[in-house]
Amino acid sequence: MMDMNFGGGDVRRLPIYLLLDISGSMSGAPIQAVNQGVSLLYNELMNDPSAIETAYLAIITFASEAKMVVPLTELTQVQIPYLQASGSTSLGAALGVLNHSLDHDVRPNSPTQKGDYKPLVFLMTDGMPTDHWEQAADAIKQRPKQKVATIIALGCGGGVDVNTLKRITEVVLMMDNVTPDQITQYFKWVSQSISKASVAINAAAVGEAKVDLPPPPSGIQVVL
Amino acid sequence: MSNVAMTTDSGVATNWLTLEPDPELGDRVPHTLTQAMTTASGWSMVAASRRGKGHAHQGSFREDSFALGQTGPWQLMVVADGGGSCPLARVGSRLAAESAVSTIIKYLEAAPPDLDLAKVIKISLQHGLRQAWESLAAEAEQRGVILRDLGTTFLGMIHRPLDEGSLLGVVQVGDGLLAAKIGDKIITLAEPDTGEAVGSTYFLTSLHWKEWLDRVSVGTFAQTPQMIVAMCDGVADDFIPYDNYLPKLFDYLHPLTQQPQPETALLDLLGYNKRGSFDDRTLAMLYPTQAQPL
Numbered sequence: 001m002m003d004m005n006f007g008g009g010d011v012r013r014l015p016i017y018l019l020l021d022i023s024g025s026m027s028g029a030p031i032q033a034v035n036q037g038v039s040l041l042y043n044e045l046m047n048d049p050s051a052i053e054t055a056y057l058a059i060i061t062f063a064s065e066a067k068m069v070v071p072l073t074e075l076t077q078v079q080i081p082y083l084q085a086s087g088s089t090s091l092g093a094a095l096g097v098l099n100h101s102l103d104h105d106v107r108p109n110s111p112t113q114k115g116d117y118k119p120l121v122f123l124m125t126d127g128m129p130t131d132h133w134e135q136a137a138d139a140i141k142q143r144p145k146q147k148v149a150t151i152i153a154l155g156c157g158g159g160v161d162v163n164t165l166k167r168i169t170e171v172v173l174m175m176d177n178v179t180p181d182q183i184t185q186y187f188k189w190v191s192q193s194i195s196k197a198s199v200a201i202n203a204a205a206v207g208e209a210k211v212d213l214p215p216p217p218s219g220i221q222v223v224l
Numbered sequence: 225m226s227n228v229a230m231t232t233d234s235g236v237a238t239n240w241l242t243l244e245p246d247p248e249l250g251d252r253v254p255h256t257l258t259q260a261m262t263t264a265s266g267w268s269m270v271a272a273s274r275r276g277k278g279h280a281h282q283g284s285f286r287e288d289s290f291a292l293g294q295t296g297p298w299q300l301m302v303v304a305d306g307g308g309s310c311p312l313a314r315v316g317s318r319l320a321a322e323s324a325v326s327t328i329i330k331y332l333e334a335a336p337p338d339l340d341l342a343k344v345i346k347i348s349l350q351h352g353l354r355q356a357w358e359s360l361a362a363e364a365e366q367r368g369v370i371l372r373d374l375g376t377t378f379l380g381m382i383h384r385p386l387d388e389g390s391l392l393g394v395v396q397v398g399d400g401l402l403a404a405k406i407g408d409k410i411i412t413l414a415e416p417d418t419g420e421a422v423g424s425t426y427f428l429t430s431l432h433w434k435e436w437l438d439r440v441s442v443g444t445f446a447q448t449p450q451m452i453v454a455m456c457d458g459v460a461d462d463f464i465p466y467d468n469y470l471p472k473l474f475d476y477l478h479p480l481t482q483q484p485q486p487e488t489a490l491l492d493l494l495g496y497n498k499r500g501s502f503d504d505r506t507l508a509m510l511y512p513t514q515a516q517p518l
Contacts, residue, residue, distance in 0.1 A: 010464065011235070011500035049237030050278060052230055053500045076230055114464045199278050199502075212309065 014054040014198050015072055015106050015119035017149075018190075019094050022061045025127050025159070026085040033180035034124070035083055037187030042080050044191035050198040051075060054117070058101060062094035063087035072105045091125060092133030095140050095168065108146055119149040120197055122190050126156040126178065129164060137167045152193070152213070154186060154220070162223050172223040173216055185217035235499035243283030253285040253314045258487035262513055263294045265385055268481070269301060271508035272491035276458055278502040287313040288456045288506035289376075291321035295329045299383045301508040302352070305400060305456035307375035307427050312367070316360055316374030320428055323359035324352035324380055332382075342442045345382045345393035349440045352380055353395055357433035375427035378436075379414070379454045383510055390449055393442040399425040401460035404452040405474045406445055412466060413452075414441070425457075451477060451511040458503030459494065481511050 018041075020034060038059070045051040057078050059070035064087030070078060102119060109115030140151065151169035155162060157178045165172040175182050192214045216222060231237055245252070255275040262268050275286035287306035294300070302321040306313025331348040356378055364371045377398025384391045394402050396414035403412050417426040428436070451474060463469040476493060483489040494505040 010469075012461075013500075046230060047239065049240045049281060050502060052237040052239070053235060053502070112465050112467070114461075199282065 010114045012054065012114055012117055013056045013107070014051075014117045014194075015149075016055055016057045016194055017072075017098060017101070017119060017121040018057070018059045019098060019121060019123040020059065020061050020083065021063075021089060021091075021125035021127065021156075022083050022085045022087075023063045023089040023127060023130075024086050025089075028085075029180050030126065030156070030178060030183065031083060031085040033183035036180075037183050038083070039080055040184065041187045041191045042075075042078065044188070045075055045194060048195045048198065051195055054198050055194060058105070060094050060097050060101075062090045064090060066090050066093035066097045068097050068101065072101060088130035089125065089127045090131045091129035091164075092131040092136040094123075095133065095136035099136065099139050099143075102143065102147060102149055106147070106149075117197075120194060121149050121151040122193075123151060123153040123165075123168065124156065124186075125154075125160060125165075127159045128161055133164070134167070137164075140168055156183075166223070171213075173220050174223055175220050177219060182217075182219050186220060189214065189217050189220070231499075232497070234497070236497050240277045240281050240502075242280045245283050245285050249285075251285075251312070251315050253287075253318070255280075255286055256491055257286075257290070258491050259290075259292050260485070260487040261292050261294060263299055265297045265299075266513050267299055267383070267385065267510060268486070268513045269294070269299055269508065269510050270480070270486045270490055271301065271303070271506070272487055272494055273504065273506035274491060274494050276502050276504040279504060281502075285314045286504050287317060288458065288504040289314070289317035289321045290454075290506055290508050291325040292508060293325040293329050295332050297384050298332045299510055300325055300328050300332075300381065301454050301510060302356075302378065302380045303400065303454045303456050303506050303508050304379070304428075305377040305398065305458070305504070305506070307377075310373050310375035310427070312363075312369065312373045313376060315363065316376040316429070319359050319363055319374070320356040320376050320378055324356040324378070327355035328352040328380075328382065341384060341391055342393075342444075345384070345391060345442045346440050349380055349382055349393050349395050350437050353378065353397075353428075353436055353440070354433045357428055357436075360429055371429045372427070375429045377425065377456065378428045379456075381413075381452065381454055381510075383452060385448065385512075386444070389447055390445045391442070392445065392449075392452065393440060395436070395440045397426055397428050397430075397436050397439065399457040399460070400455055401457075401463075401466075402452075402454050403466075403470060404445075404449045406447050406449045410466075410470050410474060414439070416457075416460070448512060450474075451481075451509055453477065453507060453509045455507040456504065458501070458505040459507050461503070462498055462501050477507075477509055
């Protein structure tokens with residue numbers, strides 16, 4: 001097999017963003033489960049050659065402030081952080097960080113550049129935002145078509161207002177009973193979703209360019 | 225854990241599997257397909273298609289296809305990429321390519337001798353396109369499935385050498401690339417469909433066949449082309465941006481024309497390793513048999 005690798009800049013990347021709520025209410029078992037879930041997700045993706053070649057991972061956490069703890073990084077180079085929970089729920093700030101990264105870190109398709117695949121964003125939160133989030137939510141939802149991302153929002157427990165998540169994305173999931181096992185199952189599902197997207201990236205026809213997500217695990221409902 | 229061993233130096237993953245499709249599955253497709261044809265008018269057509277690493281890893285079939293044809297002074301090539309989201313993609317691409325080529329040959333042979341050649345090309349390609357669509361519709365009906373299940377792209381080309389230069393008709397629905405090298409220039413021959421998101425495209429089945437007819441275009445080249453190529457996006461995508469990389473593709477292809485079995489050499493070439501490139505790969509090329517130096 002000959003090598004036809006014409007320079008490093010022309011591989012289409014599949015940007016993956018994890019937006020994780022690490023506010024005080026996630027303390028204890030939930031944040032432990034999130035840490036384990038992120039590690040599990042990473043290890044699953046590292047078993048998937050299409051994800052290894054195309055997926056780039058970013059992790060944005062939000063509590064009293066939002067931080068991009070892992071900038072958009074080639075999968076094999078990612079260092080998984082250890083997350084600790086405390087503080088409030090600055091969802092708006094996290095959406096601002098996401099929006100900025102989608103603008104600056106994702107390469108659009110153009111006649112002179114091989115653009116990235118449509119980014120996948122997995123947002124996970126267990127409470128109501130404590131900052132001014134509405135403007136950032138609208139900015140995310142109103143992104144121009146060429147720069148749009150697929151956002152999947154998961155609300156964990158009864159403290160989440162579905163309408164908040166619906167203002168960000170049409171794809172909203174709810175986990176009613178937040179247990180470590182459910183969180184683990186969720187991250188397994190995220191891994192399956194990414195694997196499916198990374199191998200089926202040339203699959204869709206215009207007008208049906210949605211990511212074909214696998215059915216969520218039991219205990220997690222799709223909110224229509 | 226160490227990640228070093230997960231990729232080669234060029235970023236290609238080392239854990240790709242090569243799996244066979246379920247033996248119970250019908251509509252079986254060989255993992256590779258090649259064909260070579262030397263025409264009476266001194267031109268050669270060579271094509272190859274191979275299953276991508278993505279399908280091999282999943283144990284699924286190749287979904288690209290192609291068909292070549294010739295009659296009298298005419299040469300024709302069709303390549304088709306069955307949609308990955310369509311359950312019968314492999315059936316759709318083969319049916320579209322083969323039915324179009326056989327219909328185009330009939331129309332070329334039946335064309336009145338006094339009819340303008342450009343019109344002959346245009347009408348024949350339009351009939352080929354229509355037949356491809358109608359064959360898919362008939363197949364869908366016979367199987368009791370929706371037309372979209374057989375979704376495929378469609379890139380067709382008819383060529384006729386003239387005393388000086390060439391006459392060429394093309395049509396493209398969906399992504400992939402039709403291109404030619406003429407003199408020092410490399411030109412793309414049709415506009416690929418790309419959707420609002422990378423990786424989304426149109427299929428022949430996305431609209432009624434009538435909607436595609438005005439995509440057929442016919443042109444004359446004053447100079448004889450050195451090579452005309454039709455390829456699915458599994459190859460074309462690796463040469464984006466075309467301005468930078470398409471010349472390299474022709475540099476790779478030209479030596480194959482000197483090989484005793486160019487179709488096998490092309491199939492081997494299409495086995496190149498490139499990071500992020502794991503789709504099926506299909507390319508058809510047409511060139512004067514006494515290939516001119518590029």
